[in-house]
Amino acid sequence: MELSASPLRIESDPAHSGKCMKAKVDLSDHELLRQMMAGDEDAMAQLYRRRQAGVYRFALQMSGSQTVAEDVTQEVFLFLMHNGTTFDPARGSLNAFLLGVTRNYVLRRLRADQALISCGDDFEDESMGTAMRTHPDDSPLNSLTRAETIEAVRKAVLSLPERYREVVILCELQEMSYGETAEVLGCAIGTVRSRLHRARALLLEKLQPHDEQSAAPATVETARCFA
Amino acid sequence: MNCQNFENVVSDLASSQIMEAEVRELALAHTNECVICKQRLQHEELLTRGLRALSMEVQSVQAPGDIELRLREAFQARPSLPPAAAAHAQRRYWLVAAAAILLVVFSALAVRWHVATPVPYKPEIVKTTSSSEKESPVNPDSATTAEKQRPVQKQLVANGLRKPKPHYRPHPAPAALQNSAVAINREVTTEFMPLGYLNPASLQDGGQIVRIELPRSKLASFGLPVNMERYNEKVKADVLMGVDGLAHAIRFVQ
Numbered sequence: 001m002e003l004s005a006s007p008l009r010i011e012s013d014p015a016h017s018g019k020c021m022k023a024k025v026d027l028s029d030h031e032l033l034r035q036m037m038a039g040d041e042d043a044m045a046q047l048y049r050r051r052q053a054g055v056y057r058f059a060l061q062m063s064g065s066q067t068v069a070e071d072v073t074q075e076v077f078l079f080l081m082h083n084g085t086t087f088d089p090a091r092g093s094l095n096a097f098l099l100g101v102t103r104n105y106v107l108r109r110l111r112a113d114q115a116l117i118s119c120g121d122d123f124e125d126e127s128m129g130t131a132m133r134t135h136p137d138d139s140p141l142n143s144l145t146r147a148e149t150i151e152a153v154r155k156a157v158l159s160l161p162e163r164y165r166e167v168v169i170l171c172e173l174q175e176m177s178y179g180e181t182a183e184v185l186g187c188a189i190g191t192v193r194s195r196l197h198r199a200r201a202l203l204l205e206k207l208q209p210h211d212e213q214s215a216a217p218a219t220v221e222t223a224r225c226f227a
Numbered sequence: 228m229n230c231q232n233f234e235n236v237v238s239d240l241a242s243s244q245i246m247e248a249e250v251r252e253l254a255l256a257h258t259n260e261c262v263i264c265k266q267r268l269q270h271e272e273l274l275t276r277g278l279r280a281l282s283m284e285v286q287s288v289q290a291p292g293d294i295e296l297r298l299r300e301a302f303q304a305r306p307s308l309p310p311a312a313a314a315h316a317q318r319r320y321w322l323v324a325a326a327a328i329l330l331v332v333f334s335a336l337a338v339r340w341h342v343a344t345p346v347p348y349k350p351e352i353v354k355t356t357s358s359s360e361k362e363s364p365v366n367p368d369s370a371t372t373a374e375k376q377r378p379v380q381k382q383l384v385a386n387g388l389r390k391p392k393p394h395y396r397p398h399p400a401p402a403a404l405q406n407s408a409v410a411i412n413r414e415v416t417t418e419f420m421p422l423g424y425l426n427p428a429s430l431q432d433g434g435q436i437v438r439i440e441l442p443r444s445k446l447a448s449f450g451l452p453v454n455m456e457r458y459n460e461k462v463k464a465d466v467l468m469g470v471d472g473l474a475h476a477i478r479f480v481q
Contacts, residue, residue, distance in 0.1 A: 044302050048295055056290035073290045077298050081305060150284050153277040172242075172278040173285065200238050204270055207277070 029094035030087075037084045048077055051095060054174065055102050061169045062106045064158040068113075072105045079105075096183040103166060103184065110162070156206040164199035171196050228253040233264045241271030419467060419476035420449055435468040438480070446479065 024032060024046040032050075035043035055076050060069035079101055080087075087097050157168055170181040171192065178196075182189045228250075236254050239246050258265040440461040446453045463480040 041299060041302050045295065045299065048298060052290045052294070053288070057285055057288055060288065061285065070291060070294060074294050074297060077294075078301055081298075081302055146280065149277050150280050153274075153281045157278075157281070168278070172275075173282045175282065197238055200271065200274060203278075204274055207274065 030089050033080070033084050033087060033094060036081070044077075044081065047080075051098055052077070054095060055098055058099055058102050058169060058174065059106050061154075061157065061173055062103070062162075062165060063110060064154075068106070068109055072102060072109060075105050076101050092183040093180075096180060099170070099184045100186065107162060152207060153203075156203050159206060160199055160202055164195055164202060167192055167195040168199045168203070228257045230257075230261060230264055233257050233261070234267075237264070237268055237271050241268060241275045243275075414463075415481045416465070417451070417479045419465075419478045421476050422466075422474050433470055434475070437466045437468055439464050439466055449477070449479075451479065 024035075024043055027035075027043075027046070029047065029050070032043045032047040036047060052073060056069050056073045059072040059076075060066060063069055063072070076098060080098065087094060091097075157165060157173075160168060166185065167181060170176045170184060171178065176184070178189045178192045181192045185192065233254055236246060236250060238244075240251065240254050258268050441464050443453055443457055443460050443462045446462060465478050465480060466474045467476040467478075469475050
């Protein structure tokens with residue numbers, strides 16, 4: 001039979017590949033990585049499908065650019081293909097390892113791209129100032145306002161300095177614990193807490209309604225002294 | 228709770244983070260008393276809602292499917308190590324490790340063998356009865372003693388002594404000489420004991436062993452026991468002389 005004559009054809013058989021993938025679903029990240037480094041393409045695919053969303057979202061939220069996020073996601077998994085042996089399970093999870101690599105690639109890309117750096121601490125947008133005026137009402141009538149709020153928060157997060165942005169994204173948007181975030185960033189948990197506190201203060205400052213900002217500049221000054 | 232303490236916990240309070248129930252109660256009680264802190268908590272809660280809304284918004288976002296295809300192509304094209312090659316590489320690693328261990332072991336054995344192997348030398352034993360043989364000073368004490376006692380009775384010339392150790396432990400050359408002397412004369416001897424500083428270079432070109440007699444009391448100066456009943460008797464000793472004419476070691480003969 002032709003299928004049994006060539007192992008390559010067996011590997012490319014969708015049914016066979018599906019069975020292999022199903023068998024790999026229950027494997028741990030580390031085991032998948034080990035198999036991937038031994039040349040198992042299905043293990044690589046399974047690992048990618050399991051971890052790509054987190055990597056892509058983190059890169060997207062850090063950069064604000066889909067192009068950058070796609071490039072970085074690809075680079076991260078290429079890095080894993082060639083340098084997977086550098087992962088040490090004793091030092092943390094593979095997810096934290098991947099996000100740490102993602103962070104490095106994104107920061108390298110952002111530093112190379114001066115246009116993105118220009119939207120720094122002084123980033124202003126009209127929609128950001130109105131975000132705090134919206135009421136937390138889940139009524140369908142407020143759907144447009146809710147979308148505006150989300151957009152304003154997204155822009156405010158994107159305008160944060162990198163070290164605060166990454167903490168907000170990991171802790172608030174990716175809903176990781178302080179410990180996991182510290183693992184990704186390679187810093188102490190206390191540092192994560194203090195950066196998150198400062199980041200939230202900056203976000204509040206950016207999302208403050210413009211009329212309130214102009215009416216009470218002293219509040220802004222106080223907020224800047226949190227760190 | 229005051230406003231400063233409230234500021235420390237307001238983020239956790241607004242994010243519904245795990246915190247001590249007592250602190251939470253105190254913080255909420257503080258918002259009833261302080262209008263500014265109450266407003267601050269409301270702002271934090273609004274921020275938390277905004278961030279959660281954004282989180283929900285992007286939760287379903289995934290990387291485009293073509294990335295996986297490109298990664299698969301790259302995976303197939305990469306110069307990967309097949310399992311057999313990986314096993315071969317691992318086997319080679321263990322072979323190298325084993326070779327390194329063997330090298331260390333053999334080096335240690337070689338060093339040990341070099342230290343323990345007797346240095347080949349051919350002692351030439353010459354019996355001399357003349358007491359007028361030239362006698363070199365040993366060291367200040369031994370030399371004077373030797374002169375007083377006219378000690379030379381028998382002289383063993385040992386050519387080929389080389390590289391003696393500063394610490395005059397059982398050295399190959401003297402040990403061999405000792406064995407031959409015992410075999411010839413059936414004498415019981417002590418080990419050679421160093422006399423002061425020993426320069427190994429002075430024994431490279433040869434040396435002499437000179438038989439002398441000493442008062443038995445001299446045994447005490449070398450830390451050996453002295454039989455007080457035979458205190459006045461003489462005891463034989465061999466002095467190892469270098470080509471520099473200095474005495475380097477001594478042993479006692481019975």
